[in-house]
Amino acid sequence: MGAGSSKQKITSQDKAILDLKVQRDKLKQYQKKINVVVDKELELARRALSQGDKRKALLALKKKKYQEQLLEKTEEQLMTLEGMTQSIEYALVEKQVLEGLKHGNDVLKEIHKEMSVEDVERIMDDTADAIAYQNEIDELLSDKITAEDEEEILAELETLQKEELEAELPQVPQNPVVSKPTSVSLPEVPTHVPGRVENVGI
Structure with a gap:
């Protein structure tokens, strides 16, 4: 069930974008191979010249030139694929925006129906x-x-x-309780201590 529901989510637009990106990746791989061949033909031309074989060097340079032309065509195809991919992706975004606007218009129409x-x-x-x-x-x-x-x-x-x-102000007590100071009685200090001999003038 999960696999079936996931297949239904893939739209024809998604498949088209995926196919374009696959073709783009293949072209990039082909470019790398061509660059390897170009470098190889250039090396062969140099080696042939070092050996005094001008005809072989010329042939290698012709092959190199042909590969470079293929490289230019591949670059043009890559640019075309990139442009097409971006156009489809932008069209999908534009479609979503239009669907959002359509939904908004439908909501406005419903509101207008409710409030005539x-x-x-x-x-x-x-x-x-x-x-x-x-x-x-x-x-x-x-x-x-x-x-x-x-x-x-x-x-x-x-x-x-x-x-x-x-009514909004806090209530103030009518009869506030005032605390009176309490008197503290101090102990009396004795004037005569038993056993103490006072100095008597002679």
């Missing part, structure tokens, strides 16, 4: 009605309340504020 234009207008109307009703009450009360009533109301408000402030 009619609902918004109804809420605005209810709010406007509530404000108008409050204004009517304020005007009605302002007509009925005199200046003296206004002063009494303000005084009552101030009293309520003081009571609220006192």
Whole structure:
């Protein structure tokens, strides 16, 4: 079961990227082999010249040139593979971003369905009605309340504020207990100690 679920996770895009990377690795290995052949042909050309065999040296250099041309083509193919791999990977990222945007749009549509234009207008109307009703009450009360009533109301408000402030303050004991200092009686020092002979002037 685990193997089957893991196979299902591999998409065609993942397989395409994997194939491209495998081909890239093969081309890099082929490049290394070509570089070995190029170095070998160059060494043969030098050895042939040292032996005075110009024809053999020329043939080795021609083979070297052919291998270098193969190396250039391989480099071009590598660049093509790298570009294609990056394009596919970027397209996948772009696809994920688009899917995220699509999901966001779907969520917005659901929210708009839940809160339609009619609902918004109804809420605005209810709010406007509530404000108008409050204004009517304020005007009605302002007509009925005199200046003296206004002063009494303000005084009552101030009293309520003081009571609220006192309720928040910590309670102080009404009858604090004051501790009186206790007198300490010291022992009397005797003026005459038995057995002691006082000096008597002769």
